[in-house]
Amino acid sequence: MTPHKTQTVAYVRVSSTDQNLHRQLEAIGPVDRVFEEKLSGGSRTDRTALAKCIRYVRDGDVVRVASMDRLARSLRDLRDIVDEVAGKGATVAFVKEQQTYGRDAEDAMGQLMLNLLGAFAEFERSLIRERQAEGIRIVKDSGRYLGRAKKLTPDQVTEARELVATGVPKTVVARKLGVDRATLYRALVGTPSPTQALEDPAQAAPH
Known part of the structure; x- marks a missing residue:
C-alpha cells in the first residue's frame, strides 16, 4: 500500500463584513490545500468547510489556522475541534498564538495552555461585541444611527x-x-x- 504523503492544510473563516482572507493566508503561509469558510457565526453544524477539513486530514497532517478565534467561537468548541483533529492523528497549529496541538502533545501543560488561550480568545470576542453594542447605543442616542432608512409620510x-x-x-x-x-x-x-x-x-x- 502506498504510504500517506503528509500534507499541510489551511482553515480560514471570513464573513461578509470581515474580508481578511488575504491577511489570514499570508499569516498561515504556503499550504497544500485551503478550506475557506464564509460564515460570520452560526452553529457548528453550519460550518461545512470545517467539516470537510476534518474529514480530509490524515495521520501526520497539519491544519494551520491564523488564530484560535478563526477556528472556534467558544472554549468548548475549540477543545472539541482540536480533539477531533488530534483523534485522526493530525495536529492543529495556531499561528498567532504560536501553539501546536495534536495526539502527541496532550500533556498537562499543553492542555492548560489550550484552555487559557482559548478562554482569552473567547473573552476578547465578548469585549469586541460589547464595544460594538456600546458604539451603536452612542450613535442611536446622538440621533445618527441609520438602521433602516426612514420613510416620508x-x-x-x-x-x-x-x-x-x-x-x-x-x-x-x-x-x-x-x-x-x-x-x-x-x-x-x-x-x-x-x-x-x-x-x-x-x-x-x-x-
Whole structure:
C-alpha cells in the first residue's frame, strides 16, 4: 500500500463584513490545500468547510489556522475541534498564538495552555461585541444611527414637493425632513401629487 504523503492544510473563516482572507493566508503561509469558510457565526453544524477539513486530514497532517478565534467561537468548541483533529492523528497549529496541538502533545501543560488561550480568545470576542453594542447605543442616542432608512409620510412628501417647486434645493429639503437625498428622490419620483396627476393628460385619460 502506498504510504500517506503528509500534507499541510489551511482553515480560514471570513464573513461578509470581515474580508481578511488575504491577511489570514499570508499569516498561515504556503499550504497544500485551503478550506475557506464564509460564515460570520452560526452553529457548528453550519460550518461545512470545517467539516470537510476534518474529514480530509490524515495521520501526520497539519491544519494551520491564523488564530484560535478563526477556528472556534467558544472554549468548548475549540477543545472539541482540536480533539477531533488530534483523534485522526493530525495536529492543529495556531499561528498567532504560536501553539501546536495534536495526539502527541496532550500533556498537562499543553492542555492548560489550550484552555487559557482559548478562554482569552473567547473573552476578547465578548469585549469586541460589547464595544460594538456600546458604539451603536452612542450613535442611536446622538440621533445618527441609520438602521433602516426612514420613510416620508404623505404629508411630508406634499411639503417636499411644495418646497422644491419654490426653488428650495432638494439637499436642503431632505435635511429639513430628516432623511437622506436618496429617500427624498424616491418619494418625489414614486408618488406624484394629486395636482400633477390631474395636470397630466396621459394619467387623467381613461384606458
